[in-house]
Amino acid sequence: ADQGLSPFNIGDNFQSTSLSKGQVHELYREFAKDRGISIDENVIEDIFVKTNGHAGLVNICGVAVDDSFRTLPDNQQVDMNHWATVENTLLTRMRDYGTFQRLIRDLMGESERQVAALAYYRSRFLGNPGEMDVLDLNDRNLSGYLAALGVLNPGSGSGNSFGIASPLMDSFVRQLVIPVAYPDSPNILPPKRSNDSLDMLEVIKSALLFFDKDLIAQASSLAYKEAHVFVDNLKEKHVPRESVYDSELTRILMNWLSSRNGYQVVGQYHIGSVYCDVVIRGGNKAPVPIELLVTETAKSVQGHIDKTIDYKNLISGASEGWVIHLTREDDYLQHPLWPTNSDLDAGISMIHIWHNKDFTDVRLSAKWKDLDGQTMTVENERVI
CATH class of the missing domain: 1.10.8 (Helicase, Ruva Protein; domain 3)
Incomplete structure (x- = not known):
């Protein structure tokens, strides 16, 4: 295919034929x-x-x-x-x-509407597979603009609903547009262990400092899920959904590790019929899979630990895998669920990160095995 030409059969915009x-x-x-x-x-x-x-x-x-x-x-x-x-x-x-180069230019333009439209997509739609009712007139105008670009689709209801055009288009915006549009990230050399591999705990701690606090705070009302654990003494409380944290972590790691330090950071890394949230590759070092989960029950945490073992075994050369649980559950760090000793022996490490609604109080606990095979722990360390 001539990639200088549009791959679309009916012109250069994204209002293309939809196939059943x-x-x-x-x-x-x-x-x-x-x-x-x-x-x-x-x-x-x-x-x-x-x-x-x-x-x-x-x-x-x-x-x-x-x-x-x-x-x-x-x-x-x-x-x-x-x-x-x-x-x-x-x-x-x-x-x-x-066609996609033009889309990137349109999404990253400097006009007031272009800047507002990308911020609106990032805060409302990114990673959300469902349709949303859009009642505010200004928001409807921004939704219409994004639909004209082919990033959103009008919904099937009253004309006031919109949803992402497709998971593939959403991934394109999440991984190739958002990191460039929002470049804030650590400006230090990546922390490493004695064998020159990444010190993942320190990498995550550094990344947390650059999470967009306003985005996280707004997500409880704009991009949320219902928690099945107690948050602020209530069950079914709205908390940020996983895609909010996933896109932030991917954005920061891409800007820090990929753009400036030669690593490859892949979001939504596909392995057969499943995918891992993030995989980091660098030089001749073993790839590191990262699995995220957000404000989950103990049963779900265990399920993600089990999945990470599978991912580590499926990704050629991987010797470790990290499970990162970001949670708003009340007092969670007093009773976290940890990988078993056999999980730790298999190279699985765990970080639990608790934060308040505004992301102004962020604490973590962690458990992993160091290069000498010793079990290491961090308990309730304040990061922000």
Whole structure:
């Protein structure tokens, strides 16, 4: 494909034809037949879900799959593992198209409307798969502008609702636009251990200092979930959803470790049919998977520990994995759930981070094994 041209079949904006699930499946079956390959139905389903059937994005995914066979000519099967490898390259591939370069310029423009629109998307929609009612007139105008760019879709209801155009478009904004638009991050060399690998506890502590306090504080009313634990002595209290912290951590690590220090930070790193929230790679050092969870129950915390063990085992070369639990639960650091000794032996480390609503009081406890195999702990240390 000529990436100087738009991949979209009907012009250079994002108001492109929307394909049904059946049409996407039929398109890829014909594509597979033409190439003499087989494509797992789960792969096609995932493409439909990630693109929301947007014809241009469906096309880009097809080009990416097609190109992957040029480097793997003996492979005739597109399964979820193969697709995950392709998927981890999609965002940078999208950025190479002129259409997406124009989108970046529009989203990062300096006009009052452009600045307000990106801040509005970041605080309301980023990482949110559902539709939102937009009642304020100014917010509706910003939503309409973002819909014209193809970042949002008008909802199916009264005309006052909007949602992200697709998970793939949302990931593009989250990973390739937000970090550049909001560059605030540590200006120090990354902290390292004696073997020159990253000191992940100190990395996270440094990153926390650069979380956008206003964004976190507003998230309890703008980008929230209901907590199933006690927060401010109440259950079902609104707390920031995971995507708020995920996008902030990814933004900060990309600006600090990737842009200035030569590491590769990948958000939503795909491994077969699952994905890890963040993976850090650097030089010849082992990759480090990071799993985030937010204000969760003990059962959910244990589930994320188990998942991180799987991710560490699935990511080639990984020797450690970090579970980071950010929580607003009352007095949580007095009774945190820790990985078992066998989990620690398997390279799993844990950080629990409690904070108040305004993110002006932030404390953490941590447990991990050092390079000598000694169990290390930090208890209720104030970071902010």
